[in-house]
Amino acid sequence: MTTITYCKGLPTPADELNPIGFTDLEMFLTSLSDIFYQATVETVNHLLNKEIKFNQSSWNSLMQEKYGLSKRYANGVIALARGKTSSAKECRKRQIKQLKSRVQSGKDWVARATKKIKLARKFYGKKNWQSSKNGCNFPLSSNLKTRKTNWHHLRQGLHQKKRYIHRLQNQIKHLLRAKIRVKVSRGSVFIVGSKDESYGNQTCQWAGDTIKLTLRLRSASTPSEAEVLRVPDCLEAKFGKYVTSKIGSFSRQINRLPNSGAKTWHFYSNPKLIVAIFKTETLAIP
Structure with a gap:
């Protein structure tokens, strides 16, 4: 049609x-x-x-x-x-679908970041990590001005991302229960x-x-x-x-x-x- x-x-x-x-x-x-x-x-x-x-x-x-x-x-x-x-x-369905997509994307990022830190800790936990042939997937480095490491920034990013996911999940729960509002001009x-x-x-x-x-x-x-x-x-x-x-x-x-x-x-x-x-x-x- x-x-x-x-x-x-x-x-x-x-x-x-x-x-x-x-x-x-x-x-x-x-x-x-x-x-x-x-x-x-x-x-x-x-x-x-x-x-x-x-x-x-x-x-x-x-x-x-x-x-x-x-x-x-x-x-x-x-x-x-x-x-x-x-x-x-239809707009409500699309909004919920979009929020679910953002939640899934955030969870994927959290999983990758968590695995990155886990492998890096495992690498530095070895006795002779200095002579390792493979190297570290996420080498530890520090900012001379702030004296904070890149691991610290990644952990902060993980914390904020988890808060972001929690907020989106609450929005989805609210939209599933909330009444649909229709604007009539x-x-x-x-x-x-x-x-x-x-x-x-x-x-x-x-x-x-x-x-x-x-x-x-x-x-x-x-x-x-x-x-x-x-x-x-x-x-x-x-x-x-x-x-x-x-x-x-x-x-x-x-x-x-x-x-x-x-x-x-x-x-x-x-x-x-x-x-x-x-x-x-x-x-x-x-």
């Missing part, structure tokens, strides 16, 4: 600006992102609860009733929460598409001609390069049933985004509003 992603800053056409300097789409996304944030946080907490089995159908219905979202917006909340939760779990809206719907996403439609956003209301006569979002019930009294904005095209030298198939939209602040479109499909390798 391959995901093709295009993103750009959300344009603000001059003819769409309101008296305070924002477009209707920006106002809508700002209001919707607050609802999305609350719903996503609640969904993440529910997903992290191991005592309750997650049922997507019943949870989708709960999101619709509690936050006034449509089924498609509720699916976007669940998809966003699942993605963040799975990412946090504000100012994000996620709208999942479906390949069976018109333009790949019934809520946020895109005609798909070349790489220009040509979304429509209810007829094909809507101006090109305009994006139309279906407003959820919770914001319908404020914004109406639809929100339209001309966002232009995604300028690319090669058109690799197919017209058919599901298209998922992601709006987020960074700090300016960014619009991204995802298309996941199986690409044939020649």
Whole structure:
């Protein structure tokens, strides 16, 4: 499976600006992102609860009733929460794996250093070590300024390395028991598409001609390069049933985004509003 992603800053056409300097789409996304944030946080907490089995159908219905979202917006909340939760779990696994690798590396170093000192002591323990043909693997030497030997420095290194290993082992024990924390950022809206719907996403439609956003209301006569979002019930009294904005095209030298198939939209602040479109499909390798 391959995901093709295009993103750009959300344009603000001059003819769409309101008296305070924002477009209707920006106002809508700002209001919707607050609802999305609350719903996503609640969904993440529910997903992290191991005592309750997650049922997507019943949870989708709960999101619709509690936050006034449509089924498609509720699916976007669940998809966003699942993605963040799975990412946090994967990061925890990788962190533990990395710490275990550091512990093993430290133990290997301790074993080599211990063997080095042991062989050196064995060498100097011989009666005629001065006339030995093999020589010492770790000859004893002293610093004239500090009056400390290289053996002393190696023993100090062994002591510090063992402390380092002990600290890493405690971190691993803590991470294995600690609850996973998921960061949910504000100012994000996620709208999942479906390949069976018109333009790949019934809520946020895109005609798909070349790489220009040509979304429509209810007829094909809507101006090109305009994006139309279906407003959820919770914001319908404020914004109406639809929100339209001309966002232009995604300028690319090669058109690799197919017209058919599901298209998922992601709006987020960074700090300016960014619009991204995802298309996941199986690409044939020649």
